[in-house]
Amino acid sequence: MLISLCFAVLLVYLSRVKLRQYFRGAQFTENVSAKKKVAIVTGGSGGIGSRIACELNKRGAKVYLFCRNVEKAKRVVKALVNDDGAVASRLIVIECDFTKLATVRSAVEYFQSRETRVDILVNNAGIWSGGPYCTLTNDGNETLWQSNYLGHFLLTQLLLPQLQYSSAARVINVSSVCNWWADNVAKDTVYAMEKYCPKWRTYCRSKLAQVMHAVAMTNYIREVDPNSRITFNSCHPGCVETDLVRTLPLCSNMPNVLMKLRQFFLKTENDGAQTPLFLALSSEVEGVSGKYFNEMKEAGTHPLAYDLDACETLFEESLNACWLRK
Incomplete structure (x- = not known):
């Protein structure tokens, strides 16, 4: 009887461990160095952004944390150094509020005064809701749309010279499986106050835009420079x-x-940081671009992400919204 009870307890324990491993998801264990690489992680003042920054730093990269709350980011850096063994001299905080495109520009200008290249760009910062009602930023864009997508679009465009200077730069958009539930990303939907949804749909649109951004940028950069080795991918963490x-x-x-x-x-x-780290470092995805990943594997996504015309339209509208047209 006692043996049977012990066996049952052991079985329950092992089942619980296995179940927990399943929910933790795929883990990036590839032994690859990031020594001498220059990385930018947005939203690095907490969540998976801080874990991505920490791991890149521990693998040898110099990591710039583009964050809205500088003081919070500095506290996080201190904790990463004291508790996780990160190197303080290779963790640099730069103020960047994606609800204010001017701060994105100033953050890039400051970065460019210090560095000539970017090897890894992780577009990770994001918010769940812009509030109970549709609000516009001072730049004239819906708040959540600009925070999650448009600000990162601008950041990526401004950093293209530094990305091109890298031998094989990688850009990772941290999206979400929620992109599946977006209705569309058309301008007359995104900017229509009556179509704003504080609980769900607006967020999904911004996440779909991030997936489509990786597709559009892949096509754009190959047209500008067929030999470019920059890759753009998106993922669900x-x-x-x-x-x-x-x-x-x-x-x-x-x-x-x-x-x-x-x-x-x-x-x-830390578990959520694994697929972004995989896309940033793994040899398995060298040269892969314009794809969407889940659990470190290429995955299916929203039909609009496969519509090249829709991706190009979004790209063109985003250039206009960020005042990048000459």
Whole structure:
């Protein structure tokens, strides 16, 4: 009887471990160095952004954290150095608020005064909701759209000279599986106040735009320079237990028992960093561009991401919205 009980307990324990491993998802274990590489990670003041920055740093890269909250970012850098063994001299914080395109431009100008190239650009910063009502930034764009997508579009365009200077730069857009539920990214939808959805749809549109951005940039850069080795990919990091999730209405006041259950089924911030790190460093995706990944594997995505005309239209409209037309 005792042996049977012990066996049952062991079986339950092993099942729980296996189940937890499943929900953690694929782990990037490839032994690849990032020594002497220059990286930019947006939204590095917390969540998976800080874990991506930490791992790149520990592998030898100099990492610039483009963050809205500089003081918070500096505290995170201190924690990464003290608790995770990151090297402080290779973690540099630059203020960059994606709701203000002027700060994106000033952040790039400051970066360009220090560096001649970018080897890795991780467009990771994002927000869940722009608020209960549709609001416009001072630049005239819907707030969530600009924060999650348009600001990163501008950042990528401004950094193209530095990306080209790298031997084989990689740009990673941290999107979401939520892109599947977007209706479209047409201008008359994105900018229509009556079509704003604070709970879901608006966020999905911005995530689809990130996927389409990687496709459009791949086509654009190959037309400008057929020999360019810059790659642009997007990915779903998984369902991650981050501050963004914790502040959702259903999660913020969740009882402790349900909170523990939620944490069991969600990825940790470190787990969520694995697919972006895979795209930033792995030899398996060398030369691969314009693709969408989930769990370190190429995955299917929204039909609009395969519509090259739609991707090009979004690209052209984004150039206009960022005042990049000459």
